[in-house]
Amino acid sequence: MSRVETVIAARKAAGSGALVGYLPVGFPDLQTSIDAAVALVENGVDIIELGLPYSDPVMDGPVIQRATQAALADGFKLGHGFDAVAAISARVDAPILVMTYWNPVLQYGVDRFADDLLAAGGAGLITPDLVADEAAGWLAASDRTGLDRVFLAAPSSTDARLRQSVEKSRGFVYAVSTMGITGARADVDQAARALVARLRTAGSTSACVGVGISTGDQVREVLGYADGAIVGSALVSALADGGVQAVARAAAALAAGTVATGPASE
């Protein structure tokens, strides 16, 4: 099992599931983004999803767009991503998955990117605009390095495509809760529950739900049927509004939703 899978399995064994927290590198500045990621782990986040700012983030809503655009305007370079992974993994043990749109990886060189991510202590990649069909180079590089590769599964995906996402993913499958982009929502769709059930049928033992989750109660609800809950915009908002202290409080509030309240669901 990969480090990410091990963490998720351990949280499930304890009767709950994993909390995955997203923050972008370089927002509001490089050092603060590192400190904020460390604070996530110190406040109950199990797995870090570290976003690399990109000029054309089609899967992201306004909160994350604003943050990543500010980081780019402030001079974010791809190299800062590896620096941040190394700095965070020197301070905390939680596995770090880098979330990146595909072109930066392609331009850096897929193999070189994999090697440098591994050397920095990263656990793998979440690729929002790379479906497994187009990922031959990354499948080979991740097999060679042992890095995790998280592909997305959507409510609109056919059963055959869900099976492909499950088969090709390592670490977990990213179950997109709703048809839409990142950002807080009052209700995390019923669609998420149905999608995770379909992913189970497709053979998934490690499915994390993301998009729209912003409260501890939603985390608890999601962990009732999924193996992990992914939170992004709510953490980025807290960081933007109140700095590292606020993001630490937000993480702790979300982590309250991971406290086991009953027997393991499986």
Place this chain on the structure above:
Amino acid sequence: MLRDELGPYFGEFGGRFVPESLIAALDELDTAYTTAKTDPMFQAELAQLHATYTGRPSIITEVPRFAEHAGGARVILKREDLNHTGSHKINNVLGQALLARRLGKTRLIAETGAGQHGVATATAAALFGMSCVVYMGEVDTERQALNVARMRLLGAEVVPVKTGSRTLKDAINDALRDWVANVADTHYLLGTVAGPHPFPVMVRDFHKIIGEEARRQVLDLTGRLPDAVTACVGGGSNAMGIFHAFLDDPDVALYGYEAAGEGHLTEKHAATITRGRPGVLHGARSYMLQDEDGQTIESHSISAGLDYPGVGPEHAWLNDIGRASYLPITDDEAMQALRLLSRTEGIIPAIESAHALAGTMKLGMELGPEAVILVNLSGRGDKDMETAGAYFELFDAEAAK
């Protein structure tokens, strides 16, 4: 046969680099399009719209007074500017709107740069009784205010996009975000030969009527095929439309003219093939303008319709196999050609199309008076009067206030 390429790849270009949430919609569209392509009912419906709504076939016009400035070559314009809504864009829009209706979609969304594609989409939405949202970079809503009013008059909602460079590329991002969230009832009516499969192939096919008509018309007029076919290239839809019928005529040279802005060696240009390198943008692998980290670089052109840092994957492929040549034309070269055609022939072209005219002037000098050059005059210049008026100081000082 080069004309037989069906995607999703053209050589190493193309593909589908999109969030998983969109794959089902792309598959649905691909299936519907593949069926419609050989469905006589669909083709008849589209042909009927071409004949009774768009005004096809569009004519060709030989322009001898303009041609005196193009080395004396015979210059023939394909008059897509005379189509309903003022450009070639309507060809693709009607095709896709018919498909959307077949798919049971009730809402059309589109991106637009100059506004021509947005106007065409708003027009189709009005015609078919669909709702319509057009995403347009805030910068473009300012420089193409007339087209914004036109879209709103047609009943569309125009959303000024305030993120990124606030131009066409950001409008595409927002349209993709909308589509991800509303794919059940919404068709994204992409306006160029870029984006994920099947858009590059489908949009090309809806425009290839331009080249098919023109090839026949030029044969009828001159008794032979042209020596060269020219078009402007932003995303590249009008160029693919006129090139396609000639792809397997090896003696016909194909020239695409990219917007070089203040010069392709400056940092303010939109010369994607001339200055860019392969990468992934808006769902496909193609040439694009990007920095060493793969971040998209903002493009620049006086023409909103060419102000795009990407280009369709089929053009990238035609460039790499040497079938078509892509050359830069500056803002000023285009504006001089715009004025020249206006004054020599009484035809005011769109600034986009003026890039093709400026390129044709240079090409004519090279090829000489024996040559026949077919130019795609992709749009009319009405929408550009603000820009041209300011550029040539045509407004009276009082009126300008």
